[in-house]
Amino acid sequence: MPTPDPGRRNERARQAILRAALELLADSGYADLTVEAIAARAGVGKQTIYRWWRGKGAVILDALVESATAGAAALPDTGDLRADLRAVLRGTVAEFADPKLSATTRALTIETLSDDRLAEEVRDRLLRPQLAAVADRLRAARRAGQVRADVDLDQVVELLMGPVYHRWLLRTGPLTDDYADAVVELVLTAVAR
Amino acid sequence: MPTPDPGRRNERARQAILRAALELLADSGYADLTVEAIAARAGVGKQTIYRWWRGKGAVILDALVESATAGAAALPDTGDLRADLRAVLRGTVAEFADPKLSATTRALTIETLSDDRLAEEVRDRLLRPQLAAVADRLRAARRAGQVRADVDLDQVVELLMGPVYHRWLLRTGPLTDDYADAVVELVLTAVAR
Amino acid sequence: MPTPDPGRRNERARQAILRAALELLADSGYADLTVEAIAARAGVGKQTIYRWWRGKGAVILDALVESATAGAAALPDTGDLRADLRAVLRGTVAEFADPKLSATTRALTIETLSDDRLAEEVRDRLLRPQLAAVADRLRAARRAGQVRADVDLDQVVELLMGPVYHRWLLRTGPLTDDYADAVVELVLTAVAR
Amino acid sequence: MPTPDPGRRNERARQAILRAALELLADSGYADLTVEAIAARAGVGKQTIYRWWRGKGAVILDALVESATAGAAALPDTGDLRADLRAVLRGTVAEFADPKLSATTRALTIETLSDDRLAEEVRDRLLRPQLAAVADRLRAARRAGQVRADVDLDQVVELLMGPVYHRWLLRTGPLTDDYADAVVELVLTAVAR
DNA sequence: GGTTAACCGAGACGGTACGTCGCGTCTTTAC
DNA sequence: GTAAAGACGCGACGTACCGTCTCGGTTAACC
Numbered sequence: 001m002p003t004p005d006p007g008r009r010n011e012r013a014r015q016a017i018l019r020a021a022l023e024l025l026a027d028s029g030y031a032d033l034t035v036e037a038i039a040a041r042a043g044v045g046k047q048t049i050y051r052w053w054r055g056k057g058a059v060i061l062d063a064l065v066e067s068a069t070a071g072a073a074a075l076p077d078t079g080d081l082r083a084d085l086r087a088v089l090r091g092t093v094a095e096f097a098d099p100k101l102s103a104t105t106r107a108l109t110i111e112t113l114s115d116d117r118l119a120e121e122v123r124d125r126l127l128r129p130q131l132a133a134v135a136d137r138l139r140a141a142r143r144a145g146q147v148r149a150d151v152d153l154d155q156v157v158e159l160l161m162g163p164v165y166h167r168w169l170l171r172t173g174p175l176t177d178d179y180a181d182a183v184v185e186l187v188l189t190a191v192a193r
Numbered sequence: 194m195p196t197p198d199p200g201r202r203n204e205r206a207r208q209a210i211l212r213a214a215l216e217l218l219a220d221s222g223y224a225d226l227t228v229e230a231i232a233a234r235a236g237v238g239k240q241t242i243y244r245w246w247r248g249k250g251a252v253i254l255d256a257l258v259e260s261a262t263a264g265a266a267a268l269p270d271t272g273d274l275r276a277d278l279r280a281v282l283r284g285t286v287a288e289f290a291d292p293k294l295s296a297t298t299r300a301l302t303i304e305t306l307s308d309d310r311l312a313e314e315v316r317d318r319l320l321r322p323q324l325a326a327v328a329d330r331l332r333a334a335r336r337a338g339q340v341r342a343d344v345d346l347d348q349v350v351e352l353l354m355g356p357v358y359h360r361w362l363l364r365t366g367p368l369t370d371d372y373a374d375a376v377v378e379l380v381l382t383a384v385a386r
Numbered sequence: 387m388p389t390p391d392p393g394r395r396n397e398r399a400r401q402a403i404l405r406a407a408l409e410l411l412a413d414s415g416y417a418d419l420t421v422e423a424i425a426a427r428a429g430v431g432k433q434t435i436y437r438w439w440r441g442k443g444a445v446i447l448d449a450l451v452e453s454a455t456a457g458a459a460a461l462p463d464t465g466d467l468r469a470d471l472r473a474v475l476r477g478t479v480a481e482f483a484d485p486k487l488s489a490t491t492r493a494l495t496i497e498t499l500s501d502d503r504l505a506e507e508v509r510d511r512l513l514r515p516q517l518a519a520v521a522d523r524l525r526a527a528r529r530a531g532q533v534r535a536d537v538d539l540d541q542v543v544e545l546l547m548g549p550v551y552h553r554w555l556l557r558t559g560p561l562t563d564d565y566a567d568a569v570v571e572l573v574l575t576a577v578a579r
Numbered sequence: 580m581p582t583p584d585p586g587r588r589n590e591r592a593r594q595a596i597l598r599a600a601l602e603l604l605a606d607s608g609y610a611d612l613t614v615e616a617i618a619a620r621a622g623v624g625k626q627t628i629y630r631w632w633r634g635k636g637a638v639i640l641d642a643l644v645e646s647a648t649a650g651a652a653a654l655p656d657t658g659d660l661r662a663d664l665r666a667v668l669r670g671t672v673a674e675f676a677d678p679k680l681s682a683t684t685r686a687l688t689i690e691t692l693s694d695d696r697l698a699e700e701v702r703d704r705l706l707r708p709q710l711a712a713v714a715d716r717l718r719a720a721r722r723a724g725q726v727r728a729d730v731d732l733d734q735v736v737e738l739l740m741g742p743v744y745h746r747w748l749l750r751t752g753p754l755t756d757d758y759a760d761a762v763v764e765l766v767l768t769a770v771a772r
Numbered sequence: 773g774g775t776t777a778a779c780c781g782a783g784a785c786g787g788t789a790c791g792t793c794g795c796g797t798c799t800t801t802a803c
Numbered sequence: 804g805t806a807a808a809g810a811c812g813c814g815a816c817g818t819a820c821c822g823t824c825t826c827g828g829t830t831a832a833c834c
Contacts, residue, residue, distance in 0.1 A: 008778055008831070030307050034820060045781045050822065109362070110306045113299050114223050123364050131365065152375065155356070158365065159379055162355030163348070169302070169358065171316050172324065172351065182345065186352055190383035201800070201810055227789060238812045243791065394805055416693050420794060431807040436796065495748070496692045499685050500609050509750050517751065538761065541742070544751065545765055548741030549734070555688070555744065557702050558710065558737065568731065572738055576769035587784055587826075613815055624786045629817065775834080785824070791816105798811070803804105 004051055016042035017049060018063040021056065026100040030107045033060075057111030057118045064104060065125050075133045081141045082188060088134055089164060089180035096168040097175045109169075131157050138191075148193045159187050197244055209235035210242060211256040214249070219293040223300040226253075250304025250311045257297060258318050268326045274334045275381060281327055282357060282373035289361040290368045302362075324350050331384075341386050353380050390437050402428035403435060404449040407442065412486040416493040419446075443497030443504045450490060451511050461519045467527045468574060474520055475550060475566035482554040483561045495555075517543050524577075534579045545573050583630055595621035596628060597642040600635070605679040609686040612639075636690030636697045643683060644704050654712045660720045661767060667713055668743060668759035675747040676754045688748075710736050717770075727772050738766050 020042035024033050035056050039046045053059045078084055095101050112119035134157045141147045147156075163183050167173050213235035217226050228249050232239045246252045271277055288294045305312040327350045334340045340349075356376050360366050406428035410419050421442050425432045439445045464470055481487045498505035520543045527533045533542075549569050553559050599621035603612050614635050618625045632638045657663055674680045691698040713736045720726045726735075742762050746752050 005778070010780070010830090013780075035822085036820065039781090043781080045779095045783080046822080047782090047824085048780065051779080055822090106306050110303050113303050113306075119364055127363055127365065151379070154366070155372075155375055155379065158356040158359050159352065159376070162357070162359035163351040164355070165359045165362065166351050166355035169362065170320055171312055172320065173347070179348075182348055183352070186344070186348065186383045187379075190379045197810075198808090201808085203799095203810065206811075228791085229789060232812095236812080238810095238814090239791080240793085240813090241811065244810075248791095391804075396806070399806075421796085422794065425807090429807080431809080432796080433798085433808090434806060437805080441796090492692050496689050499689045499692075505750055513749055513751065537765070540752070541758075541761055541765065544742040544745050545738065545762070548743070548745035549737040550741070551745045551748065552737050552741035555748065556706055557698055558706065559733070565734075568734055569738070572730070572734065572769045573765075576765045583784075584782090587782085589785070589825095592785075614817085615815060618786090622786080624784095624788090625817080626787090626819090627785065630784075634817095773834100775832105777832090778830090780827105780829070782826085783824100784826100785822105787821080787823105788819105789821100790819075793814105793816075795813080795815105796811105797813105798809105800808085800810100801806100803806080 009052065010048075013042070013044050013048055014052065017044055017059060018066060020044075021059045022063050022067075022104060025060070025103045025107055029103055030110060033107055054118070055111075055115070057108065057115055058121070060104065060108045060111065061118065061122055061126065064108060068126065068130075075137045077137060077140055079144075081137070081146050081192075082184060084137055085134075085160065085184045085188070086181055088137075089160060089184055090177050092161065092164050093175045093177065093180045096164065102168075131161065134160065146193060147191050151191050156187065156191050159190070160184070202245065203241075206235070206237050206241055207245070210237055210252060211259060213237075214252045215256050215260070215297065218253070218296045218300055222296050223303060226300055247311070248304070248308070250301065250308055251314070253297065253301045253304065254311065254315055254319065257301065261319065261323075268330045270330060270333055272337075274330070274339050274385075275377060277330055278327075278353065278377045278381070279374055281330075282353060282377055283370050285354065285357050286368045286370065286373045289357065295361075324354065327353065339386060340384050344384050349380065349384050352383065353377070395438065396434075399428070399430050399434055400438070403430055403445060404452060406430075407445045408449050408453075408490060411446070411489045411493055415489050416496060419493055440504070441497075441501075443494065443501055444507070446490065446494045446497065447504065447508055447512065450494060454512065454516075461523045463523060463526055465530075467523070467532050467578075468570060470523055471520075471546065471570045471574070472567055474523075475546060475570055476563050478547065478550050479561045479563065479566045482550065488554075517547065520546065532579060533577050537577050542573065542577050545576065546570070588631065589627075592621070592623050592627055593631070596623055596638060597645060599623075600638045601642050601646070601683065604639070604682045604686055608682050609689060612686055633697070634690070634694070636687065636694055637700070639683060639687045639690065640697065640701055640705065643687065647705065647709075654716045656716060656719055658723075660716075660725050660771075661763060663716055664713075664739065664763045664767070665760055667716075668739060668763055669756050671740065671743050672754045672756065672759045675743065681747075710740065713739065725772060726770050730770050735766065735770050738769070739763070 017038060020038045021033065024037055024041060033056060035046055035049055038044075038056065038059065039049055049056075049059065053062070075088060076084060096105070108122060112122050131154070135153045138147060138153045138156055142149065142153070147153075160183060164175070164180070167175055167179065173179065210231060213231045214226065217230055217234060226249060228239055228242055231237075231249065231252065232242055242249075242252065246255070268281060269277060289298070301315060305315050324347070328346045331340055331346045331349055335342065335346070340346075353376060357368070357373070360368055360372065366372065403424060406424045407419065410423055410427060419442060421432055421435055424430075424442065424445065425435055435442075435445065439448070461474060462470060482491070494508060498508050517540070521539045524533060524539045524542055528535065528539070533539075546569060550561070550566070553561055553565065559565065596617060599617045600612065603616055603620060612635060614625055614628055617623075617635065617638065618628055628635075628638065632641070654667060655663060675684070687701060691701050710733070714732045717726060717732045717735055721728060721732070726732075739762060743754070743759070746754055746758065752758065
């Protein structure tokens with residue numbers, strides 16, 4: 001596969017494809033998200049998709065990365081760890097609770113579950129930055145003496161995010177701000193100094 | 194859907210189908226798990242599958258429920274909460290780490306992500322009993338004065354399981370016994386008295 | 387196959403099946419004429435059909451034979467050969483032109499085309515008597531000196547009926563009384579004395 | 580049905596499909612003539628068949644038209660009407676008597692009997708030209724004073740062909756050269772001058 | 773500023789699986 | 804033993820997408 005020359009790439013087509021994918025997901029969900037539907041809605045040939053992406057999973061990932069990068073990069077640090085963590089978890093919960101946004105995450109999750117390579121790219125390009133931002137905030141808190149020195153911060157991040165993903169994935173309960181706050185409280189009890 | 198008379202159901206066919214589904218998943222993964230393949234391996238007509246299940250997702254669920262019910266029902270209670278929770282999480286971690294068993298869970302997760310009805314059935318028939326068993330163990334510990342009285346035990350269960358699911362789903366790190374133990378430690382710090 | 391005992395046969399079921407077959411054909415044509423539909427409409431199990439008939443073709447044949455036998459057995463002989471032949475052909479033409487009756491013939495024809503055994507039974511039980519009746523009428527005419535002595539009367543019957551079947555089967559023109567009369571005229575020219 | 584652009588059509592696939600259909604009919608008869616079998620033998624996807632034809636009936640028709648057009652277009656005119664008509668009928672009889680060729684006609688007839696649209700196409704594209712050729716020969720004979728002026732030549736054609744089709748369809752007797760000659764004789768008696 | 777190679781839209785192609793329908797057989801229960 | 808009921812193994816149906824391919828028709832870089 002002779003990787004195509006990115007210099008010749010049609011930017012209009014690229015954006016139309018990413019947009020079409022997100023719109024289809026928001027409108028009709030994963031079931032109608034086919035490569036043919038994306039191509040048709042974007043007014044693009046199927047080959048143009050396969051030329052630049054490995055499949056629809058990669059398209060969703062790019063669309064998500066693009067819109068995520070447009071958003072926040074780092075976490076706010078108000079000095080109040082509890083408040084900052086609540087803001088993060090409430091944000092995550094809100095994202096999962098929103099049907100449109102959730103549809104995209106759901107679709108990407110399906111794709112990653114049967115495509116290891118995509119899973120790694122999602123982790124490295126989409127998840128790691130988000131989780132690292134939270135870890136950074138915790139690191140700052142530790143420096144400020146608000147967090148115990150003997151905990152692995154990456155594990156703490158997973159202790160925070162895990163329950164939210166669990167509840168989203170397995171539908172074990174409602175994804176509300178209260179739940180986000182409760183998780184923060186438990187985690188702080190475990191790691192605060 | 195005029196559900197057919199279960200009295201007329203062929204038990205041999207039912208078991209052959211469940212078995213075939215699990216074998217296919219163990220042998221070749223989700224990609225080769227088609228209704229046609231299940232039918233072929235089970236020596237059964239496709240219609241026999243569609244007569245009793247809504248699709249391959251429902252078949253996997255039944256297969257899993259059947260094999261789960263055969264296994265453990267309640268959690269052991271050695272009196273040592275830390276040890277018991279470690280055993281649970283190590284078991285979950287081991288299940289996720291095993292390629293064969295994990296393939297089944299992965300497949301079922303894919304199906305639930307695009308089938309709300311199936312998702313609810315998975316939650317109610319497969320997950321709730323497992324989570325309830327852990328909650329029961331925590332309740333016993335609380336009665337024994339080992340756990341704080343002011344925590345929601347269901348939330349604690351999610352605090353335990355969430356990180357493991359997170360790591361499995363998003364591949365953010367290795368699923369080892371050490372990780373299971375670390376999570377238990379953090380959670381105990383949060384809720385132990 | 388141990389031929390079932392006709393003595394135990396349920397006459398009500400037999401008639402319901404024949405009636406259901408004819409009704410289905412009249413109502414919705416060959417496409418909806420399935421063994422299952424016949425059984426359902428007749429309020430009968432499928433096995434009852436397969437116990438007594440080789441398939442739906444045989445059912446149609448029986449239904450047709452039953453209703454044909456109920457009708458005319460022999461041809462009228464008014465002494466006027468032309469008039470009598472016209473009556474026969476006009477009758478055949480009318481039958482073919484009628485959508486309900488034609489549907490039955492059409493269905494039976496389809497079945498015979500892929501079932502040699504059925505074809506022979508149709509010929510012997512349904513067609514031969516009809517054609518023989520016409521031949522008999524011609525024989526009487528020959529005795530009366532109205533028909534040449536050197537023609538094969540069976541061939542003359544086919545010369546009469548053939549064109550009508552041809553036009554029905556191949557839709558090469560309208561099936562009208564005029565056409566019936568025209569054929570009679572040509573045939574009489576060929577064989578009248 | 581948005582008929583696709585014929586300019587993009589793959590000629591190799593088209594011919595492979597027509598050939599496969601004829602071969603299947605010749606080899607194993609109508610029972611084994613399924614769209615799937617045609618596709619498999621032609622090395623083609625099923626969709627390629629459904630893209631260009633309405634079903635297997637249309638495929639058979641095209642195959643037959645193609646091979647018929649390759650053959651004779653008009654009838655020979657030796658000046659001897661009796662000889663020419665005998666040649667035509669003997670040809671038809673031979674075609675019907677040949678198992679391979681007859682299988683094709685039989686299959687097309689079945690299809691035609693449950694598909695009005697196909698029936699019209701068969702009549703217009705396959706039958707009409709053949710019947711018209713015979714009518715033309717009769718017209719020439721009439722111009723030559725060998726045929727009565729007051730007969731409808733199309734009716735005469737049906738008087739010729741009808742009995743042959745009748746005998747083929749209803750199996751009322753053997754399809755031999757003698758029978759062809761006998762029909763010609765009767766018809767000539769009716770229309771010769 | 774003309775050539776030429778890659779991209780582009782379009783969509784046909786060989787495939788695979790879908791979910792449905794009907795076949796003819798088998799099994800169960802009732803009469 | 805016949806009957807109603809209907810599940811069963813089977814196989815074809817016609818459809819939907821997959822990922823690849825081929826076809827003109829633009830571009831855009833390089834001579």
